[in-house]
Amino acid sequence: MTGEEQEFIAAENERLTFALEAAGVGTWDYDLQTGQAQWSSLCKQFFGLPPDAQVTATDLLARVHSDDRAWVDQANRQALSPDGTGQHRITYRTMNPDGTLRWVEAKGKTVRNAQGKAIRFSGIVQDVTQTVTANQKIEQVQWQVLASFEQAPVAMALFSGPQFVITMANDRVLEYWGRVREQVLNKPLFDALPEIRQQGYEELLTGVYTTGKRFVAKELSVILERKGKLERTYIDFVYEPFYGVDSAITGVSVVCIEITDQVLARQKMDDEQNRLTTILNEMPVGVLIARPVGELIFINQQVERIFRQPIPKSRHIEAYEQWPLFNPLTGEPFTVAELPMTRTLRSREVVTGVEMKLRRGDGSWGYVSVNSVPVLDNDGQLLYGVLAFVDITERKQAEAAVIEADRRKGEFLATLAHELRNPLAPIRNTLQILRLTDQTKQLVSAAVELMSRQVDQLVRMVDDLLDVSRIGQRKLGLRLERVELNQVVRQAVDANSMLFEQSDRELTVSIPISPVYLQADATRLTQVISNLLNNAVKFTPQGGHIWLLVERLETEALLSVRDTGIGIAAEQLEAIFEMFVQADTSLERSQSGLGLGLTLVRQLVSLHGGRVEAHSNGPQQGSEFRVFLPLSVEPVPTRQSGSASLERPITGRRILVIDDNPDATTTLAMLLKVKGHQVTTRNDGREGIAAAECERPEVIVLDIGMPNLNGYEVCRLIRGQPWGQSMLIIALTGFGFDEDRRLSKEAGFDAHLVKPLDLAALTQLLSTLPDNQ
Numbered sequence: 001m002t003g004e005e006q007e008f009i010a011a012e013n014e015r016l017t018f019a020l021e022a023a024g025v026g027t028w029d030y031d032l033q034t035g036q037a038q039w040s041s042l043c044k045q046f047f048g049l050p051p052d053a054q055v056t057a058t059d060l061l062a063r064v065h066s067d068d069r070a071w072v073d074q075a076n077r078q079a080l081s082p083d084g085t086g087q088h089r090i091t092y093r094t095m096n097p098d099g100t101l102r103w104v105e106a107k108g109k110t111v112r113n114a115q116g117k118a119i120r121f122s123g124i125v126q127d128v129t130q131t132v133t134a135n136q137k138i139e140q141v142q143w144q145v146l147a148s149f150e151q152a153p154v155a156m157a158l159f160s161g162p163q164f165v166i167t168m169a170n171d172r173v174l175e176y177w178g179r180v181r182e183q184v185l186n187k188p189l190f191d192a193l194p195e196i197r198q199q200g201y202e203e204l205l206t207g208v209y210t211t212g213k214r215f216v217a218k219e220l221s222v223i224l225e226r227k228g229k230l231e232r233t234y235i236d237f238v239y240e241p242f243y244g245v246d247s248a249i250t251g252v253s254v255v256c257i258e259i260t261d262q263v264l265a266r267q268k269m270d271d272e273q274n275r276l277t278t279i280l281n282e283m284p285v286g287v288l289i290a291r292p293v294g295e296l297i298f299i300n301q302q303v304e305r306i307f308r309q310p311i312p313k314s315r316h317i318e319a320y321e322q323w324p325l326f327n328p329l330t331g332e333p334f335t336v337a338e339l340p341m342t343r344t345l346r347s348r349e350v351v352t353g354v355e356m357k358l359r360r361g362d363g364s365w366g367y368v369s370v371n372s373v374p375v376l377d378n379d380g381q382l383l384y385g386v387l388a389f390v391d392i393t394e395r396k397q398a399e400a401a402v403i404e405a406d407r408r409k410g411e412f413l414a415t416l417a418h419e420l421r422n423p424l425a426p427i428r429n430t431l432q433i434l435r436l437t438d439q440t441k442q443l444v445s446a447a448v449e450l451m452s453r454q455v456d457q458l459v460r461m462v463d464d465l466l467d468v469s470r471i472g473q474r475k476l477g478l479r480l481e482r483v484e485l486n487q488v489v490r491q492a493v494d495a496n497s498m499l500f501e502q503s504d505r506e507l508t509v510s511i512p513i514s515p516v517y518l519q520a521d522a523t524r525l526t527q528v529i530s531n532l533l534n535n536a537v538k539f540t541p542q543g544g545h546i547w548l549l550v551e552r553l554e555t556e557a558l559l560s561v562r563d564t565g566i567g568i569a570a571e572q573l574e575a576i577f578e579m580f581v582q583a584d585t586s587l588e589r590s591q592s593g594l595g596l597g598l599t600l601v602r603q604l605v606s607l608h609g610g611r612v613e614a615h616s617n618g619p620q621q622g623s624e625f626r627v628f629l630p631l632s633v634e635p636v637p638t639r640q641s642g643s644a645s646l647e648r649p650i651t652g653r654r655i656l657v658i659d660d661n662p663d664a665t666t667t668l669a670m671l672l673k674v675k676g677h678q679v680t681t682r683n684d685g686r687e688g689i690a691a692a693e694c695e696r697p698e699v700i701v702l703d704i705g706m707p708n709l710n711g712y713e714v715c716r717l718i719r720g721q722p723w724g725q726s727m728l729i730i731a732l733t734g735f736g737f738d739e740d741r742r743l744s745k746e747a748g749f750d751a752h753l754v755k756p757l758d759l760a761a762l763t764q765l766l767s768t769l770p771d772n773q
Contacts, residue, residue: 030057030121032080043125046104048096065093065101079110080118086110091128103132155258158242160251164189164205167251176233176258178226195225208239208252215239219263234263286368286389292345292382294320306368306391309361317342324359328367331357340372344385348374355392366393478521478607482632485516485525485557489550492529499534504542507533511550516557517632524604531597532561532625539623540565556610557631562624568616576614577602598625605629652676653766656695658688658714659703659732668701668732668757675763685709692718697727698769701762704733704744712747719748728769732757 026043030036039060041051047063049055064072072092079088087109094102108123155173159166166184174181177193184192190202199222208215215238222233237256244250277300280287286303290296294317303311307324314320318336325334336342340351351372358366368389375384489511500507518525529548536546540563549560568576577598598614605612610629616622655677659665662683669679680695682688685706692700700718704711711731718724728751731744736754744752751765 024126026125028123028125031119032121033119046102046125046127047094048102063094065095068092076108076121079108080121082116082118084110086112086118091132101129102127103129152255155256156254158251158253159189159205160242162206162209164202164209164252166192173254173256176224176235176256178224193224195223195230199223204239205252208241209249212241212249214241219259233258233260235259284391286391288341288387288389290314290341290345290385290387292385293317294341294345297384303389306366306389307358307361308364317345325368326357326359328355328357340370341385341387344372344374344387345382348376348382350374366391367396368392478524480519480521483518483520483522483525485518485520485550485559485629486511488520488522488525489529489548489559491522492526492533493548495526496530496533499537500546503537505537505540506543506545507548508545509548512552514552516550516552518557518608518629519632520608520629525608528601528604528627529559529561531601532627535597535625536561536563536565539563552631553628555631556628559627559629560624562622564622566623567619567621568614568623569619570616573614573616577612601625601627652678653699653769654678654695654697655680655699655701656688656691656697657681657701658685658691658706658711659683659701660706661703664703664755671757671759685711685714688714689717692724692727693721696723699728699730699766701730701732702749704731704735704740712743715744715747715749728765730762730765 024042026046027038027040028043029038037057039055044051044053044055047055047060049059049063053059061069061073072090075088075090078084079086087107089105089107091103091105094104096102104125105128106123106125108121110118111120111122113119150170152170152172155176156168156170157166157173158168165186165188167186169177169181169184174184177184179192189205190197201222204215204217207213217238218236219234220237222235223230224233225231235256235258237254240253240255241249242251242253277298280298281301283300283302286306287298287300288296288303288311289298293315295315296311296313299311299313312319312322314322320339320342321336323334323339325339326332327334334356340354343349343351349372351370354370356368356370358368360366369392370390371388373386374382375386377383489509493507493509533546533548540546544564546564547560547562549558549562551558551560602612605627608629610627612628613626615624615626655672657665657668657672657679658681659668660683665681665683669681672679680691680697682691686709688700688702691697702711702714706714711733715729715731718727718729729749731749731752732755733740733744733752734755741752753761753765
C-alpha cells in the first residue's frame with residue numbers, strides 16, 4: 001500500500017470516527033493476530049476511562065459491573081469461538097469513576113480468515129442509560145398495573161399490537177374465559193379463544209385500536225367454551241386504547257363484569273311475567289291491577305273484549321268515574337266511592353259478586369260480576385288492588401229466557417186447561433141432555449155430531465203436542481217421496497172445507513196450471529197447509545178473506561197464505577213461531593188454540609229443507625205466511641196399478657178387547673157390537689191371555705199401559721202359543737211415539753193405533769182379514 005493510500009484510509013477513518021462520536025457511538029477494533037486494539041475516546045468514556053488512556057481488553061472488562069462481568073466475558077468468548085455466530089449484541093452496566101452506573105449496548109462482529117479462524121473483532125458501543133431507565137420505569141408501571149389487575153375485583157386484560165396478543169390477564173378474566181394462564185398468555189386473543197372469532201369482537205377491538213375511541217357495551221352476549229361445552233354468557237365491558245411512551249397506541253385494555261346470572265335471572269323473571277301476562281290475557285275474566293293511588297298498571301285483553309272499547313290507563317282513583325258501569329236495579333251510574341276497586345284501594349276491602357250493568361263501546365248493554373281484592377306485602381302494606389270482571393251477559397239473558405219461558409209455560413198451562421175444558425163442556429152438556437130427555441133420532445144425531453166435533457178438537461190438540469214433542473226429541477221421521485204440490489193443496493183445502501163453511505170466511509185458491517213437484521212427505525205437507533189455514537181462520541174476523549197461493553220460482557216453490565185478519569206487531573214477527581206464543585192473548589179472543597200450530601209449521605218446513613217467513617204491516621193490517629220449499633227437478637211417470645184391490649165388506653168378527661180401564665173397554669165393546677162384531681172384554685192382562693186361549697178370537701185389541709202385566713208382555717205370551725200366532729193383534733194405546741211403535745212391532749203386534757180410537761182405521765185393519773170360515 002502506498003503512502004497516499006494509507007493517508008486516504010486514515011482520513012476516512014477519522015471522518016467516520018468523528019461522525020460516529022457525533023452520533024454518540026463509540027468504536028473498538030481488536031486485531032486477534034497482533035493483539036493490538038484500538039478504542040475510540042467515546043468508547044473509553046463509556047467505560048469511565050480518560051480519552052488518552054492506554055488500555056487493553058482486560059482493562060475494559062474490569063470496568064464492567066461485577067454482576068455483569070462474567071456473562072459479558074462469556075458472550076465475547078462465544079462470539080469469537082469457532083462454534084459461535086461471530087457476532088453479538090448485549091446490554092450491560094459499566095462503572096464510572098464516581099461510582100455511578102452506566103448502561104451500554106455493545107454490538108460486535110468477528111472477521112474470519114479462509115480457514116474460519118477469527119482474526120479480528122470489531123464493534124460499536126452506545127450509552128443506553130436513558131432508554132434502559134425509561135424501560136425500567138415502564139416495566140415498573142407495568143408491574144404496578146399487573147398488581148392492580150390481579151387485585152381488581154373485575155375481569156381485566158391487556159391485548160398488545162394489531163394481533164391483540166394477550167400480554168396481561170388477571171385471575172377474574174381467566175376464570176371468566178374458563179382458561180388457565182399458560183393457555184392464553186402471549187397468544188393472540190382469537191387463537192387463545194377461537195370460539196369468539198365470529199361473534200363481532202375482532203371488529204370492535206380493531207375499531208378501538210385504529211381510532212383510539214373507547215367502546216362501552218352493556219349486556220353483550222358472548223359464547224365461550226367453558227368446562228368442555230359452549231355457554232352463552234353476558235357481560236358489561238369497556239374497551240380502552242392503551243398508549244406507549246411515545247403516545248402511540250400499543251394495544252387495547254378490557255375491563256369487564258360477567259352478569260350472566262343476573263341476565264338469566266331477569267330473563268326468567270321476564271319469561272314468568274310474560275307467561276303470567278299470557279295466562280291473564282287468555283283467561284275468560286277481565287283483570288285490572290292498580291297501585292294504591294289508583295294508577296292502572298295492567299289491563300288484560302279480556303277487559304277490552306268485555307267493554308268492547310279500550311279502557312284508559314287511569315293515573316288516580318277519581319278517573320274511575322269514566323267507567324260505564326251502572327246499577328242494574330236503578331240504572332244509575334256507580335259513583336267512584338261505590339266502585340269495588342275504590343273500596344279495595346281505600347279500605348283494603350275484599351269485594352265479591354257485585355253485579356253491574358255495562359254500557360259497551362258499541363252501544364249495547366251487558367252485565368258483569370265484579371270481584372276486587374287487595375295485595376299486601378309482608379308488613380301488611382298495600383301493594384296493589386286486583387279487580388276481576390266476569391261477563392255474565394249470557395247468564396243474565398239465559399235467566400231472562402228462563403223467566404220468559406216460565407211465563408209462557410204458565411200461559412200455556414192456563415190455555416191448555418181452558419182449551420181442554422172447551423170441548424169437554426159441550427160433551428158433558430150433551431150427555432146431560434141425552435140423560436134428561438127423550439132421545440129422538442134427530443136429537444141423538446145432533447148430539448153425536450156435536451160430540452164428534454169436540455172430540456176431533458181434543459184429538460187435534462193432543463196430536464199437535466205429540467208432534468212438537470217428537471220434533472224436539474228428533475223422533476219425527478219424514479216419508480219422503482215425489483209429490484205434486486198442487487194436488488197436496490187440493491187435498492188440504494178439501495179437508496178444511498167444512499171449517500170455512502162454518503166460520504163465514506172466504507177462501508181464494510190460486511195454483512199454477514203446470515205441476516209443481518217436490519221431494520216431500522205429503523201427509524206432513526198437508527198438515528203444514530192445514531195449520532196455516534186454521535191459523536188464518538182463527539185470527540180473521542167473520543166476513544174476512546183468505547188467499548192461498550202456489551207459485552213456482554227458479555229453484556223453489558212458494559206457498560203463501562194471506563189474510564185480512566188482526567195482523568202481527570213488528571216485534572212479534574219472529575217470536576210468533578216460538579212454542580206457546582199467540583198473537584192474541586186476550587181473554588176476549590174468539591178462537592181457541594195452544595200456540596203450537598205455527599211452531600209445527602216452521603219445524604216441519606225446516607225438516608223438508610225449506611223456510612217460512614211471517615209478514616205484516618202491523619196490527620189490524622192482516623198477515624201473510626210464505627213457505628219456500630226446494631223443487632224436485634224432473635217428474636216421475638205415474639205408475640199404473642196392475643190390479644186395484646177392492647175393500648171387502650166387513651163381516652162380523654170375533655174380537656177380544658183387553659184394557660184396564662173399564663169405561664174404555666165397555667164403550668169400545670158397545671161400538672164394535674153396533675158394527676156387528678162379537679166382542680169379549682177383559683180388564684187384566686192375565687185374564688186376557690186366558691180368554692184368548694179359551695175363546696180363540698180372530699182379533700185382539702190390546703192396551704199397552706196396564707198394571708201387573710203390560711201389553712207388550714201379553715202379546716209376547718200369546719204369540720208364543722201355537723193358537724196365538726195367526727191372530728190379528730192390534731195395539732190401542734195412548735203411547736204414540738215412533739219408539740212406542742217400534743217396541744209394539746218387536747213384541748208381535750200387527751198394528752199400532754192411538755187413543756181415542758179412529759174407527760175408520762180399525763175398520764180398514766179388519767177388512768184385511770179373510771172371510772169367516
